[in-house]
């Protein structure tokens with residue numbers, strides 16, 4: 518080969534960020550494994566790059582499907598075990614694959630506590646929510662808003678969605694058992710700026726919202742968030758109104774039938790966009806509104 522020829526250097530390819538949620542439901546106490554998997558192959562792929570010969574190319578789509586099928590067939594257990602098993606398959610079963618890299622991020626979930634007991638199928642993404650507070654003043658008037666954001670929760674059962682209108686653009690299947698997941702952003706307005714015990718009250722309101730999320734058998738995310746706001750207004754007279762903004766973090770059941778596998782609500786694709794965005798204000802009928810309190814709070818109806 519003459520000096521100066523253009524040749525292919527190091528290369529690898531695969532599917533990045535395969536969002537995989539596996540629910541193990543062999544008992545009523547569900548377990549959740551939530552991974553973001555990237556699979557990349559190295560080996561004899563020169564002809565694809567230089568002349569477009571794909572005869573050696575294990576399609577990235579195939580790599581993605583393999584991630585989901587392996588989650589179903591072999592389970593996850595640990596990311597180390599899962600990635601090693603996956604990588605061994607590609608390296609051992611395809612002569613042209615010499616090696617590769619398999620990487621994942623694992624998102625940990627805790628169980629939501631209800632009456633001090635860990636819930637069977639309602640989970641809270643590990644890591645605290647961000648507590649938010651906004652005080653507005655206008656002369657002698659003070660308004661205190663409190664809330665939180667980035668509080669990601671999931672129910673692996675106890676959620677249905679059906680009975681919605683169908684037109685020629687409707688493809689969504691009705692379901693009586695789906696994953697319901699959202700990242701809650703909540704704001705509430707206190708009736709007074711002089712309540713004291715702010716930290717205890719904040720924690721109690723947050724816990725009540727999470728317990729309500731866990732406890733409500735959901736027919737729609739709209740119903741769940743209204744119940745969360747209503748529970749706060751019923752138990753905390755010092756709260757005047759509650760606003761919630763909740764993305765519906767869709768989890769789509771992966772069709773494993775083409776690979777000869779059943780998927781009894783176990784292996785899901787966790788999509789990040791587009792997402793439903795469900796927002797509501799829950800208020801006391803006839804109570805005076807306080808537009809000044811909310812005037813600069815963006816993104817809420």
Ligand SMILES: O=c1[nH]c(=O)c2[nH]c(=O)[nH]c2[nH]1
Nearest residue numbers: 678689736737738739765793
């Ligand atoms: O809880 C839901 N509310 C909706 O309005 C909706 N729309 C949709 O496609 N899925 C869902 N889920």
